[in-house]
Structure formats: C-alpha cells, structure tokens
Amino acid sequence: MKFTMSRNVFLAELQTVQRAISSKTTIPILTGVKISLDSEGLTLTGSNADISIETFLSVETEKADLTIESTGAIVLMSRFFGEIIRKLPEDQFTLEVLESRQVAITSGKANFTINGLDSDNYPHLPVVSTTNQMQLPVHVLNKLISETVFSVSQHESRPILTGVHFVLADNSLLAVATDSHRMSQRIIPIQQGEDFNIVIPGKSLTELSRSLANDEEMVEISIMENQVLFKTQTLSFYSRLLEGNYPDTNRLIPTSFNTTIEFSVPSLLSAIERASLLSHESRNNIVKLSITSEAVVLSGNSPEIGKVEEALNYEAVTGDPLEISFNPDYMKDALRAFGDMNITVNFISPIRPFTLTPTEDSQQFTQLITPVRTS
Template sequence: MKVTLKRTSFLQELQTVQRAISGKTTIPILTGVKIVLSNEGLHLTGSNTDISIETLLPKDDEKAQMVIESNGAIVLQARFFIEIIRRLPEEFLTFELMDNQQVKITSGKAEFVVNGLDAENYPHLPVIDSGNQLELDTQVLTQLINETVFAISSQESRPILTGVHFILENGNLTAVATDSHRLSQRKLAVDSSLSFNIVIPGKSLVELARSLQDGTETLEMAIMENQVLFKTENMYFYSRLLEGNYPDTGRLIPNSFNTEATFSGQALGQAIERASLLSHEGRNNIVKLAINNEHIVLSGNSPEVGYVEEELSYQKVTGDPLEISFNPDYMKDALRAFGDQEIVIRFISPIRPFTLEPAAENVDFIQLITPVRTN
C-alpha cells in the first residue's frame, strides 16, 4: 500500500470521518480510522455505536493529485494520525504500509512511522437494500434538520425524545422534534411511493448536516431494520435508529386561537435577545408579552438586576388582549429557524401552548412553545 497525494485533500476527508470516532469506546479498534487504498481511490471509515461515516477520495480527484503505487488497508489511531497529517510541513505527503502493520508517512524532510491494526478486524458496515431508497435535495434535508433538531430533548430519561421523528406516507415527509416543552414540525412533499416511520438521534443529524459538503446536490436515504443510511456520491453516513414509540404529537397542535400577531421574525428575535440579557441573570428565566389592539410590549423583570421593557413593531394584531410569559431561549431558537421571514404567532390563553408559523402560506412549518405560569 503506497500513495502520494495532497495533504489538504486528505485532511478534509479525515476530518469528515473523525466526526464518527469516539475516544471512549469499549471496542478499541473503533478509536481508529480505517484506511483502504483501492483502484477507485482512498476509502476512509470512522465509526462508533451511533454513527458510521465512510468517504471516498477518488483517484482522479483533481485537487488531491493522487498517485497510487500499490493497494492495501490499515487501521490507525485517529487522534494521533490526524494531528500528524495536520502538522506535516509540505503540500504533498506519501503514505506507505510496511511490514508488521506499520505505516510510514513522509512529507518534505519529516518522516513518521506509526503502528496500525489489521483492517480485517474492523467491524463491517451494514449492507443496504438498494431498492428501498428515497432521493432528497441536500439543501432541503439540511434545512429540515436545522428547523427541527434544536427542539429535541437533552434528557436521557426519555431517550425517544432525543431524536427527530421522520414519517413518510403518501408522498409527504414529516419531521418532528419535541422535548415536551416545545415542538417543531416541518412537512414537505417528496416524489416517492415509499413509507416509513423512524426516529433518528438528533446528534446523528447534527453530524450529518456538518458532513454534507457544499456542491452536493442530492443524496439517497435508505432504511434498514435498525439503521438509516444517507448516501452521497462520495460519502456513506450511517446512523442507528432509536427504538420505541414516538408520542402522538399531532394532537398537541391546536387549530383554534383567540389572539394573533404578525411580526418580522428577525426584529422580534433581536428584541427577545435584548430582553433575555436581564432574564438570564435572574433566578427565573422568563419574559412577558402583553398584547392589545394598540400596542405589543415585551418585558423582563429580574429583581436581582433590573427591569426591561420594549414596545414591539408588528405588521398586524387581531383578537383578545393577552399577557403571556415564556422562556426566551425557546423563542430565540424558534425564531432562528425561521430566519428573516415574517411570522404569525397565535395564542389561546396565558396557560395554553402558542404556535409560530411563517406568514407565507406555501411553507408547512409550525412550532409550538409551552408558556410559563406566573402568579
């Protein structure tokens, strides 16, 4: 096994698979990166108990300028190996497998020899049923993740809520996340006759979004018994699925309201940010919204620090007067997912969850936040 290539191209692939490599594992070989050199190019694999990532750096990649002299395979301790590659002095490096599972890495006048492990002992990745795949636009999937994953639970006491619930039926894909205090649901139409009902760990989806490279237009999503695979031209991203039944969140979303207000999402987010400067310093992280037909006022009161009040700009308000308190961090996360769109917030009462939706009617995206009861 011997190859010469550009260091930056190699390092980029290593950093992608490193997302799946944990320093803490009961299987020692999984602290390493599997490297396979074939006639196709350089295959790199990283894995832990939750996700596995396999990438291919093709031999004809113009940026890599790869010269393959002989094929082979090895597993190297990921943390040390990646740091070595990062610190090599020259633009090109040569990577050579020698006897006794040792690898020689040379670049300019620097030479490293590191011990490896037999690649045959590395766990095999699942085999995918190629007939059960859904094609998705990469940007759409990334946006779908960003619009939902922040609402998952960080508490392991209810593991199913640490994931995002994906349902595909009748050509409609729904993604839902909730931590029982807030909920985010996004729906979109897809060209597929497949159907599935799965829960993907939120941490896996965050790493997937980070791993998808700019310029990758589409990917394929395939599901097995307890795994899901996201496949691009040069990357396979596997994640385990969460076991159990996700709560029936559809019944949580109300369909009748008493008060409605339309805002610029960006401007409202900035006002919430200002109000939370004081609320974060107090014992209770709460801000209050007071709505009537003449004005809308946002306020925060922290006895330890002080008081803030701001009259908000809005596009429209209808319905009953209302005063409601909520966690500003939940609202900031929700508004961030909408970007600079206009949003409609609908309320029932000070103690019932309220919803946020885009003012544009062609986007099926709704968020729900549970208010905080105050005396």
C-alpha cells in the first residue's frame, strides 16, 4: 500500500475515528487505527467495546489531493501515529507499507519508519440489516442530542439511565433522558420507519454529535438487535445499545400546576449564572426562587462568601405565591437547551418537580427538574 495526500485532510479523518479508540482496551489491536486503501479511496476505522467509527475519503475529493500508487491495508498504533502526522513538516505526506508490516511515513525531509499490525486480525464491524431504517437531517439529530443527552445519569449503579431512550411510534420520535433528578424530553413528528424502542449510551451520542459534519445533509439510522448504525455519505458510526427496560417517564410529567411564570431564556439564564457564582462556593449548591404577584426574586447564599439577591424580569405570572429551591446547574443546562426563546415554568409546590416548556409549543419539548428540600 502506498499513497500521498494532504496532511490536514488526513488528520481531520484520523481525529474523527480516534474518538472510538481507547488506550484501556483489553484487545491490543483496538488501540490502533485500521487504514484501508482501494481504488475508490481511503477508509479509516477506530473501535472500542462501545462504539466503532469508520470514515471514507473518496479519491475524487479535491481537497484531499489523494494519489494512490498501490492498495492494501494496515493497522497502526493510533496515539503515536496521530502525533507523527500532526507534527510532519509539509502539507503533503506519503505513507507506504514496506516488508514485515513496517510503514514508512515521509514528509519533506522527515522520514519515519514504524511497526504496523496485520489488518486481517482487526475485528470486523457488525453486519447491519437494512430492514429497520429511517432518515433524519443531520442538524435535527444533533439538536435532538443536545436537547437531551446532558440529563443522562453519570453513575453506573443504574446503567439504563446512562443512555437516551428513543421510541418511534405513532409517527413520532420520542427522545428522553433522566438521571432521576431531572429529565429532558423531545418529540419530533416523523413519517417513516418501523416502530422501535431502544436506549443508546449518552457517551456514544456525544461522540456521534462531535463526529457528524455540519455539511452532511442526511443521516441514515439502522437498528439491529444490540447495535445501532448512523450512516452518512462519508461516516459510519456504530454504537452498542443498552440492555434492559427504561423506566416509564411519561408518568413523571405533571399535567396541572398551581403557579406559572413566563421568562425570556437569555434573561433568566444570565440571572441563574450570577446567582450560582455564590452557590458553587456553598456545600449544598442551591438557589431559591420566590414568586409573588408583585415580584419574582432569585437568591443564593454561601455562609463562607456572602449572598446574592436579584429581582427577575419576567413576561407574566399567574397562580399561588411560591418559594422553591433547586440546583442552579440543572437549571442552566435546561435553559441552554432552549436557546433564545420564551419559556413557561410550571410549578405545583416547593417539593414537587417543576417543568420548563417553550411558550409557543409546550407539547414537543419538556425539561423537568426536581427541587431541593430545604429545612
């Protein structure tokens, strides 16, 4: 195998597949990146126990400036190889597989010779059935992930909660995540695909979102028994699915409320950020919201540092007076998921979960936060 191409273009592909490569794997060859070259272009593959990423660079891609002299395949240790490519002196480099699986990398006056591994020993990627498939615009999938994935649990004590629950039924796709203290749920209408009910690890979705190029238009999603494949023209991203039954989160969302208030997200987010400057210095990290018909006041208190109090700007308030305490970090995550819009925050009581929904379209997107009980 021998080819010459743009170092920066190759490096971008390599960095994408390196997201799936772990130095802690018990299978030594999986610490490497598989490089395959045929007459149509260059394929890079990285994998660990949870995700596998494969990128394809066509020989016709102008910016790659790919010249193929001979085809073949090799596996190279990802970390050293990546550092070598990153530090090469010229814009172009040549990679050639020599005898005994040694690999020569040349750029300008720099010449490296490193040891490779037999690509035949690299595990095969899962074979994907084409029966259960659907398509989404890349920007829609990325938005779906950003609106939910931050609510997955970071603790392995309940593994199923470390994933996002996806359900396709009745021409709508539901994505929901919860760590039992907060919940994020988004519903989008969709007119295709067989019904499914799966849980995808949150870490996989975060890496997927980082790997999907914004210039890609559509992503094809294929579901197998214990794997899901996200495929674009240049990327194949495989993730294992989590086993087990996801809890019924529908019953968590209240349907009637005693106090309702409408905010502009940027204004409320700025105030929460100011209040959390002090709450972060306190052991309990909570802020308090006091609502009356005359004023809405946000306050934070750290015995070691001091206190903060701010009267909030709001659009409208209805219902009973209320004092409620909550984790400001949960609130900030939820607000950032909405972006620049008006939201309605709905309360039942100081000890019951409250919801945040878009004022214009309250049915499709819901954030739920459990308050903190204070004595």
